[in-house]
Amino acid sequence: MSSTREQLIKLLSHHANTFVSGQWLSDQLSISRTAVWKQIKQLEEDGYRFESVPNKGYRLTYIPDKVSKNTVYWGLKTKSIGKKIEHYDQIESTQTLAIKRAQEGCDEGLVIIAEKQIAGRGRRARHWDSNHDKGVWLSLVLRPDIMPIQSPQLTLLTATVLLDVIEEITQLKPEVKWPNDILINGKKVAGILTQAQAEHDQVHYAVIGIGLNVNQEKSELTDPIKHSATSLQIETSKSYSKQLVIQTILNRFEEVYFNYLKDGFKSIKTKWLKSAYRLGERLEYSINGEVKSGVFIDLSDDGCLIIENDDRQQEKLYTAKIHWF
């Protein structure tokens, strides 16, 4: 059950184009008119702004640009993604908590957001630099009706969402480096970590972790990512509302995800390939210690990279190490 404050903000934000009277609010919330007034004053202290007109009541005119579960929630047009949000100022890792929630049986669409992660992690148990509030660090829980072999498609799907969102927000054209890195001008701006639990022919849950560097200045990037990473701020010399970035990601995610469940992977693959880093170029890769080379020609339906090797044979790369440079 949400608090009186949350219910009040919800009522006011749903009537943001009209005035609502103190009496109506007090009836809805079953509190006195004085209590309504006190709550409004507290909200003003937290940065909310209201127009208040005698005999008409209150109208919410401004929601502060501070990430909270409420401020994110109100900008969502989604049916399930983000219908439940947990927001933390500081947490070990949104991914770890989202996996716990998934195992406890939470509904699809739960989103865990943190301002800072003390133990943010990337693929292959790498550290993810997120012990500061300059980026978007979130994990979302899905329960897709897909075969376990299809779960890598979710990473590629998420990559297409981030490509769209970054382009919409910055007008830049990012690229995707297989399988999960989003690049701007060759530097990593975002990463995706997909962890799924499945058995036989059923995916129980998939947790999608998204880390997007938003407002870091160049001087704030430290070793070892100093030269290989970037942020939206560095690339455009502008800072961004994290709240808006999160809303844009979740709104777009739901649209693309529902389409994928309905129509399959084809359109995701097409979109992904359009922005694929080094598609059509020669790459070196190692399989079982053997270094080979070939041309990156396609993506398979199970999310693998397809290489045409020097013997003109096609090879599907799952976790092979690719030497991108």
Ligand code: BTN
């Ligand atoms: C990678 O590029 O290796 C994936 C990085 C994923 C980072 C995100 S930040 C939110 C979520 N919580 C984590 O601990 N990791 C993911």
